[in-house]
Amino acid sequence: MQRLIGNSIRLRVKKQLITLCRQLHTNQSNSSIAHDFNVASTSTIDSNFFTNHFRKISPFSWLKTSSLSKEKNDGLFQIKELSTPEGFHILAERVVNKCEKLLDECFNPSRRKIVEILDEISDEICRVADLAEFIRNVDVDNELKQAAEQAYGILHHLVEKMNTNTKLYDHAKQAYESGEGDETDQRVLKLYLNDFERSGIRFTENKRLNYLQLHEDILQLENYFRHGAHREYQIPTRQLSEKVGKRFNEKAITINSAHSNDDDENLREFIFRQYFRYEPEQEHYLDELLHKRYELAKLCGYTSYSHRALDNTLLNKPEYVTDYLEQIMTAIRPFADRDVQLMQILKNRLDPQSTNKPIAPWDIARLEARFKSDVLNISTQEYTPYFSLGACMDGLNLIFNSLFNVTLNKQPTAPGEIWHPSVVKLSVDHVTEGTVGYIYCDLFERKDKVPHDCHFTIQCSRRLADGSCQLPIVVLHVNIPPSTNPNVPTLLTLGLVENLFHEFGHAMHSALARTRYQHASGTRCQTDIAEIPSQWMEYFVYEPRVVKLFARHYETGQTIPDELLRRLHIAQNCFQAHRTQVQVACAMFDHSFHGPYPLSESYEKLYSSLLTKHTSLPYISSTYPYLKFYHLVDYGARFSSYIIARSIASKIWHDQFAKDPLSKTTGEQFRQNFLQWGGEREPNELIGNMFSLTKKLTINDMTKAITDEIKDNAQKRDSLFKKNK
Numbered sequence: 001m002q003r004l005i006g007n008s009i010r011l012r013v014k015k016q017l018i019t020l021c022r023q024l025h026t027n028q029s030n031s032s033i034a035h036d037f038n039v040a041s042t043s044t045i046d047s048n049f050f051t052n053h054f055r056k057i058s059p060f061s062w063l064k065t066s067s068l069s070k071e072k073n074d075g076l077f078q079i080k081e082l083s084t085p086e087g088f089h090i091l092a093e094r095v096v097n098k099c100e101k102l103l104d105e106c107f108n109p110s111r112r113k114i115v116e117i118l119d120e121i122s123d124e125i126c127r128v129a130d131l132a133e134f135i136r137n138v139d140v141d142n143e144l145k146q147a148a149e150q151a152y153g154i155l156h157h158l159v160e161k162m163n164t165n166t167k168l169y170d171h172a173k174q175a176y177e178s179g180e181g182d183e184t185d186q187r188v189l190k191l192y193l194n195d196f197e198r199s200g201i202r203f204t205e206n207k208r209l210n211y212l213q214l215h216e217d218i219l220q221l222e223n224y225f226r227h228g229a230h231r232e233y234q235i236p237t238r239q240l241s242e243k244v245g246k247r248f249n250e251k252a253i254t255i256n257s258a259h260s261n262d263d264d265e266n267l268r269e270f271i272f273r274q275y276f277r278y279e280p281e282q283e284h285y286l287d288e289l290l291h292k293r294y295e296l297a298k299l300c301g302y303t304s305y306s307h308r309a310l311d312n313t314l315l316n317k318p319e320y321v322t323d324y325l326e327q328i329m330t331a332i333r334p335f336a337d338r339d340v341q342l343m344q345i346l347k348n349r350l351d352p353q354s355t356n357k358p359i360a361p362w363d364i365a366r367l368e369a370r371f372k373s374d375v376l377n378i379s380t381q382e383y384t385p386y387f388s389l390g391a392c393m394d395g396l397n398l399i400f401n402s403l404f405n406v407t408l409n410k411q412p413t414a415p416g417e418i419w420h421p422s423v424v425k426l427s428v429d430h431v432t433e434g435t436v437g438y439i440y441c442d443l444f445e446r447k448d449k450v451p452h453d454c455h456f457t458i459q460c461s462r463r464l465a466d467g468s469c470q471l472p473i474v475v476l477h478v479n480i481p482p483s484t485n486p487n488v489p490t491l492l493t494l495g496l497v498e499n500l501f502h503e504f505g506h507a508m509h510s511a512l513a514r515t516r517y518q519h520a521s522g523t524r525c526q527t528d529i530a531e532i533p534s535q536w537m538e539y540f541v542y543e544p545r546v547v548k549l550f551a552r553h554y555e556t557g558q559t560i561p562d563e564l565l566r567r568l569h570i571a572q573n574c575f576q577a578h579r580t581q582v583q584v585a586c587a588m589f590d591h592s593f594h595g596p597y598p599l600s601e602s603y604e605k606l607y608s609s610l611l612t613k614h615t616s617l618p619y620i621s622s623t624y625p626y627l628k629f630y631h632l633v634d635y636g637a638r639f640s641s642y643i644i645a646r647s648i649a650s651k652i653w654h655d656q657f658a659k660d661p662l663s664k665t666t667g668e669q670f671r672q673n674f675l676q677w678g679g680e681r682e683p684n685e686l687i688g689n690m691f692s693l694t695k696k697l698t699i700n701d702m703t704k705a706i707t708d709e710i711k712d713n714a715q716k717r718d719s720l721f722k723k724n725k
């Protein structure tokens with residue numbers, strides 16, 4: 001029941017701080033590969049459906065559409081109560097009543113298995129609470145938002161009541177200890193017991209009050225820290241050096257990122273230092289947050305907050321995470337040093353007057369941009385016409401059809417069912433199983449929409465009493481800037497294609513879930529597991545054998561040239577080792593900040609020595625990037641899970657998909673061994689089954705997967721760089 005809160009899958013990790021590692025594992029000769037595949041042309045999908053669909057409609061006109069018709073309204077997501085905001089209240093009240101009855105059933109001697117009843121209670125609550133959570137994040141009218149907020153409040157209270165019901169807990173515990181049900185029942189029941197225990201059910205009244213107070217303080221401090229981390233700065237131009245200040249007519253400049261690709265090094269350095277300046281208040285919030293988290297962990301019987309956060313994850317002990325992160329750092333160091341060496345050559349070329357001025361962190365964005373434009377000759381005008389939104393959606397359809405025998409079919413919507421006219425409802429239809437789930441795609445950037453890409457669960461799959469399956473319903477939420485020219489379809493940069501594919505990985509994880517219980521369905525599992533399908537999907541974006549099947553020029557219909565695709569792949573991974581190093585460094589300080597409190601040294605000292613020891617670029621004194629690292633809030637001691645998922649996705653791709661990326665057999669195995677299970681299997685068992693190992697996937701295996709990928713990409717880049725000399 002705890003999952004009621006914070007159910008939406010975490011936002012994609014922000015690019016400038018942490019860029020994901022990507023890989024292409026194919027032979028250089030791609031020319032004759034396309035026809036080797038058993039792909040959509042042989043199946044029933046209309047491989048141009050989305051291309052045509054998005055061509056016919058100009059998204060720009062959607063943005064001007066006023067609010068939806070209120071006359072005939074079948075309710076949001078076809079929930080008839082939600083044809084008016086008051087419906088939220090009706091739904092919440094109904095859940096309260098239903099849950100009381102279910103609670104009574106728990107104490108009835110002739111009850112069903114207790115885990116079944118708990119899961120039904122959780123399902124009742126989540127179906128309304130998740131909806132409310134979703135409404136809080138999209139641009140609907142305020143009345144509906146307020147109604148959602150109130151419903152959320154009622155349900156939050158209900159969850160609290162359930163989670164602190166000692167009689168219920170005792171019954172559940174007894175059922176667990178007496179071995180009620182089979183292995184799956186036991187595993188999910190254990191997850192429920194953990195939720196009870198996390199709410200301090202076993203505490204004395206005083207201790208419990210202390211727990212609740214800490215919990216509340218932490219939520220507040222998280223908000224303060226997050227707010228401070230996103231802070232922008234207005235800098236009066238008079239504070240800039242005379243030479244730089246002259247370039248601006250405005251009285252002040254706004255700094256909302258540390259990285260600029262301006263040619264003036266003084267300006268770049270100024271921006272970096274300003275953005276990462278010392279903020280005593282922000283450090284105070286950080287310190288308080290870590291302090292309270294530590295107290296909470298201690299109260300619950302853990303040695304540190306890291307111990308608590310890593311419980312039940314793949315690398316479930318802080319020392320394993322430390323080992324893993326240190327091993328990766330050591331393995332990729334030579335490649336990151338090489339990246340910096342290459343950056344130095346570029347910098348010397350660009351700024352002959354200041355030859356050999358060492359590379360600093362504020363140089364990276366500019367050198368990356370110049371590497372792409374000057375060395376690889378890449379321009380967005382050249383490649384984006386091959387990646388229209390429709391073509392990309394057709395590509396996704398083709399991939400899922402080939403791998404899982406499903407097609408994405410656009411469904412008509414009833415009046416009031418969707419919250420914006422541009423939302424597309426898709427059914428996921430399996431060739432023999434029929435419809436297995438629904439995905440509502442909210443694809444376009446809008447003024448009042450949350451600017452992050454994420455995945456919302458509206459309803460989870462679970463097995464119903466009659467043996468059928470409750471169908472999963474999710475919202476895929478991305479922010480693609482729509483075309484502003486009615487004659488040109490919406491065109492995607494590679495970053496946007498990746499985001500779209502990534503979010504579709506989450507959506508399919510939910511849609512293909514076939515768990516007995518909704519509590520462990522699809523993406524409702526540990527973060528390190530939940531991020532695997534999404535990161536695995538990103539590999540398709542750079543797989544020429546697949547991309548060539550859908551990336552067609554929107555005007556000429558021509559397939560993207562091999563040579564352009566190769567350049568794009570190199571561009572996307574041009575300084576991959578350096579980026580990974582930054583990412584792992586973030587995981588390291590997130591991990592060490594959440595050890596015993598107080599830390600043995602100041603935050604600055606710890607951060608700087610970590611960077612000095614492990615990274616190829618120096619720490620810049622008097623800068624405090626950790627104060628801007630808002631993932632400390634969302635991931636809290638688990639940022640490493642993002643990198644763990646990356647290594648595993650990499651291993652899955654290379655071991656199983658690289659040879660034949662659209663193989664139905666491999667796709668089916670992935671679904672059977674991994675996707676359908678969600679959190680109903682232990683992370684280690686799930687991964688073990690994926691690789692048919694009798695023992696755990698080792699840290700060495702995971703490090704090797706990432707390192708091999710980096711090495712391979714570095715070689716491709718270097719050979720091209722040599723040619724360009």
Ligand SMILES: [Zn+2]
Pocket residue numbers: 009010011012502506531534
């Ligand atoms: Zn994700």
